Amino acid sequence: MVSASLTNTAADPTAARDATAAAIPPRRRPVLPAWLEIAKPRLIPLLLATTLGGMALAEEGWPASGTTIALTLLGGTLASGAAGILNCLWEQDLDGRMQRTSSRALPSGRLAQNAAFGLAISLTVASVLVLSLGVNPLAAGLSLLGLCSYVLLYTALLKPRTSQNIVIGGVAGAIPPLVGAAAVSGHLGLGGWWLFALVMVWTPAHFWALALLLRDDYRSVGIPMLPVVKGVRVTVKAINTYAWLTVTVSMLGMVVLPSGGLLYGLLVLPFNGRLLQQCRSLARSPEDPAAQKGLFRWSIFYLFGICLLLLLARSPQALDLQLGSLLTLLA
DSSP states (O other): OHHHHHHHHHHOHHHHHHHHHHHSOOOOOOOOOHHHHTTOGGGHHHHHHHHHHHHHTOSSSOSOOHHHHHHHHHHHHHHHHHHHHHHHHHTHHHHHHSTTTTTSTTTTTSSOHHHHHHHHHHHHHHHHHHHHHHTOHHHHHHHHHHHHIIIIIIIIIITTTOTTHHHHHTHHHHSHHHHHHHHHHSSOOHHHHHHHHHHHHHHHHHHHHHHHHTHHHHHHTTOOOHHHHHOHHHHHHHHHHHHHHHHHHHHTHHHHSSSOHHHHHHHHHHHHHHHHHHHHHHHHSTTOHHHHHHHHHHHHHHHHHHHHHHHHHTSHHHHHHHHHHHHHHHO
16 A cells, blocks of 8 residues: 555656645644734734845944834834735635635635725824834835835736736835835935845745745636746746846845945855755755745745844944954954
8 A cells, every 4th residue: 555655656746746745744823813914914024124134234324223223113014014904905805715815814704804904094004104204204105115016016917917927026025125225314325226136036036936835726716926827847947047146136235235245245155055055956856845845934034144144244343343354464
């Protein structure tokens, strides 16, 4: 019986994939209140991390005041929550048709549409007020632009129409660094635009790794994600291309950072090496859910790590360390 099962699994790639997926225990997620669930709180920390990264890249005013940091992060949290709710409202019919999402608050009826819409509007207004009055109008306008680009550009326009939806629609997730840079300096400098570009090229590889895992769900409701339209192998090649773009753009931080570029450049090397290693693992086993999950999870850690390195490289302690090293070399 065991040998027959192994033979069938080896002969059928789909069976192999399903068997591997079954062997990987799903993570237990905490049960959230319906109003909090639709705000997609698990997505918010990474958006706030890139906001902090953008703040660290400002040529002047870093470290920023605690009040500016707190209000910027609060405004970003409110805007991100509003965007998540509006996304859930727009896609509730799709969510109800997919097994993975059918139990969400809106399609399951645990939360009324009117209540969700009212919450989204309230959060949007609160975000604009917090950022415009507590930070500056540019930061508020950029945050609102990010919200609108996620809901209108990506969710409503691109996602149901093109397999390149995340390549273009990734602009929504790349705006928080601009919000952070604007919050500190009141304008957009080269550093903010660099981190914007880095998030843009990072997004496709990150998202397509997840789309590989969920391609059957997307296929069942007619969403043209790249793995559905072009297949697994084409998607894996595209992931590899964008991973290399991500590595290349990340190294430009050495010259973009107002200070601490050398320290950042040294510390980012292992992050880039691990990202490419995960891509090679996926290329060797493109149908393996473990490889797909591995890349997806590392890509999240990668972007968190980049933002942490930016904060470290711009810290006064890092500046003192680099000056001391330079004086040692000159002596």
